[in-house]
Amino acid sequence: MPVASTDALAPGSLLAGPLYAEVKRRITQSLMSGEWPQDAALPSEAQLAQRFGVSGGTVRKALSELVSERVLVRRRGLGTFVASRNRDYMLDAYFRVVDAKGRKRFPDSELLSFQSLQASPRVATQLRIKAGAPVLCIDNLLFLEGRPVILDCIVVPAAVFPGMAEPGFRDRDMTIFGYYQSRFGVTVTRLDEWIRAENADDRVASHLRLAPGSAVLAIERLAYTFDGTPVEHRQRWVSTSEHAYFNTLGMKAQAEA
Amino acid sequence: MPVASTDALAPGSLLAGPLYAEVKRRITQSLMSGEWPQDAALPSEAQLAQRFGVSGGTVRKALSELVSERVLVRRRGLGTFVASRNRDYMLDAYFRVVDAKGRKRFPDSELLSFQSLQASPRVATQLRIKAGAPVLCIDNLLFLEGRPVILDCIVVPAAVFPGMAEPGFRDRDMTIFGYYQSRFGVTVTRLDEWIRAENADDRVASHLRLAPGSAVLAIERLAYTFDGTPVEHRQRWVSTSEHAYFNTLGMKAQAEA
DNA sequence: TTCGATTTGTTCGTATGTATT
DNA sequence: TAATACATACGAACAAATCGA
Numbered sequence: 001m002p003v004a005s006t007d008a009l010a011p012g013s014l015l016a017g018p019l020y021a022e023v024k025r026r027i028t029q030s031l032m033s034g035e036w037p038q039d040a041a042l043p044s045e046a047q048l049a050q051r052f053g054v055s056g057g058t059v060r061k062a063l064s065e066l067v068s069e070r071v072l073v074r075r076r077g078l079g080t081f082v083a084s085r086n087r088d089y090m091l092d093a094y095f096r097v098v099d100a101k102g103r104k105r106f107p108d109s110e111l112l113s114f115q116s117l118q119a120s121p122r123v124a125t126q127l128r129i130k131a132g133a134p135v136l137c138i139d140n141l142l143f144l145e146g147r148p149v150i151l152d153c154i155v156v157p158a159a160v161f162p163g164m165a166e167p168g169f170r171d172r173d174m175t176i177f178g179y180y181q182s183r184f185g186v187t188v189t190r191l192d193e194w195i196r197a198e199n200a201d202d203r204v205a206s207h208l209r210l211a212p213g214s215a216v217l218a219i220e221r222l223a224y225t226f227d228g229t230p231v232e233h234r235q236r237w238v239s240t241s242e243h244a245y246f247n248t249l250g251m252k253a254q255a256e257a
Numbered sequence: 258m259p260v261a262s263t264d265a266l267a268p269g270s271l272l273a274g275p276l277y278a279e280v281k282r283r284i285t286q287s288l289m290s291g292e293w294p295q296d297a298a299l300p301s302e303a304q305l306a307q308r309f310g311v312s313g314g315t316v317r318k319a320l321s322e323l324v325s326e327r328v329l330v331r332r333r334g335l336g337t338f339v340a341s342r343n344r345d346y347m348l349d350a351y352f353r354v355v356d357a358k359g360r361k362r363f364p365d366s367e368l369l370s371f372q373s374l375q376a377s378p379r380v381a382t383q384l385r386i387k388a389g390a391p392v393l394c395i396d397n398l399l400f401l402e403g404r405p406v407i408l409d410c411i412v413v414p415a416a417v418f419p420g421m422a423e424p425g426f427r428d429r430d431m432t433i434f435g436y437y438q439s440r441f442g443v444t445v446t447r448l449d450e451w452i453r454a455e456n457a458d459d460r461v462a463s464h465l466r467l468a469p470g471s472a473v474l475a476i477e478r479l480a481y482t483f484d485g486t487p488v489e490h491r492q493r494w495v496s497t498s499e500h501a502y503f504n505t506l507g508m509k510a511q512a513e514a
Numbered sequence: 515t516t517c518g519a520t521t522t523g524t525t526c527g528t529a530t531g532t533a534t535t
Numbered sequence: 536t537a538a539t540a541c542a543t544a545c546g547a548a549c550a551a552a553t554c555g556a
Contacts, residue, residue, distance in 0.1 A: 250481075
């Protein structure tokens with residue numbers, strides 16, 4: 001039979017905050033370290049409770065926060081999993097562009113270019129790497145209902161995605177974040193976006209089939225992984241002639257009593 | 258001693274979902290009906306548990322969801338309150354415009370006009386009122402660090418805010434949502450925003466001190482109260498020459514272990 | 515198809531800690 | 536200091552979903 005785990009939290013130790021927060025940090029660290037393989041379930045509530053020497057309710061509270069932050073998903077009868085960055089997840093959690101009727105659809109994409117370059121000072125600062133460090137730059141055009149609506153210029157540190165190259169990227173059968181996750185073990189857990197309006201330059205206007213000078217959304221976006229390290233910079237231009245960026249805050253609608 | 262309340266939930270009744278969801282609906286209904294006065298605490302956990310005939314943990318789960326949806330705030334030792342739509346709350350919960358360094362500041366405002374008009378068909382549809390129904394239209398210019406950055410055109414149904422007039426609105430010593438809440442008992446609990454890019458027309462450009470045709474953010478926004486009724490339509494234009502609309506999703510940063 | 519084992523989801527109750535008045 | 540109220544933590548029981556024998 002197994003002996004008491006060394007992970008058990010000392011009962012009298014001085015913690016910065018509540019116990020469940022410490023449990024959450026420990027679980028996050030295990031997720032980061034790759035202790036639990038992709039697509040496999042985490043240990044059950046009862047096992048985690050025993051491992052950390054806390055009650056099931058405390059583990060549940062830690063896991064529930066990670067679920068609400070969309071890091072984990074739990075399925076009754078099955079277990080707790082790292083949320084897979086698949087199409088349905090991305091459309092639901094991260095994709096914000098809707099059509100005139102408010103509908104979201106998964107876009108088709110066309111890879112425009114894939115280059116190995118050196119980080120510009122500006123993007124390097126954002127990614128917290130050295131200016132001139134090797135990066136991969138990917139230009140991608142996204143279509144909704146056959147029309148080009150979104151132009152993306154993705155910059156990722158080469159060190160974070162060792163061995164990434166155009167063929168593998170082009171032939172992936174999944175979302176970009178899903179590719180990061182399954183191929184490189186990099187799970188995006190947070191997105192920050194800064195949205196501005198710009199007059200489209202010739203390149204942007206041409207790709208989005210707009211008149212030069214047309215107003216477009218310019219979205220600068222940073223994606224982070226568990227420990228807050230930025231892993232992707234994306235400059236996105238969105239044509240809002242037929243679409244809008246949708247955002248909602250506050251109380252969800254409640255079903256009738 | 259008090260007898261069992263008629264609000265008690267039947268133990269064997271058929272509920273659509275879990276018990277805490279029903280408790281949440283009941284609490285929401287009481288909030289809507291004005292049963293609990295503004296600025297006063299709701300009944301304590303134990304009192305609500307007794308009233309609904311459920312355990313404290315079930316009440317806590319219902320209240321916790323309303324807290325996470327920013328409808329309520331709980332203060333230990335004090336009680337549970339409807340979240341006051343004051344400056345700090347609005348800046349934290351709803352205001353999304355940041356300066357070049359990512360800082361949020363509360364804007365100064367200048368009332369441009371206050372008119373009683375009839376709802377246009379388009380806005381009437383959004384507000385779910387009849388075209389031509391009486392509405393109040395308020396134009397407001399917001400300044401950050403002395404510069405005009407946001408132009409707002411607010412449309413609210415007159416029926417929702419009986420007796421609202423320019424002097425009271427102009428002299429309010431609080432946020433607009435705080436005024437709705439304290440003066441008319443209308444608490445905004447949800448915001449939907451559709452963000453587009455536009456070339457500024459002469460009026461918008463003039464107010465925001467931009468060249469005509471400059472790209473600006475055009476944000477169409479609907480505010481709802483508890484039961485999902487829209488109570489305000491706001492068309493907002495934002496100059497992003499010195500500012501950006503900031504949005505973040507996913508896992509919060511965690512303190513070190 | 516049925517059954518049993520596993521796992522999460524919900525509900526209950528209790529005890530203790532902490533902040534406020 | 537005492538009373539009140541929320542916050543945390545524990546443990547237990549049962550329901551519901553899933554999967555494999």
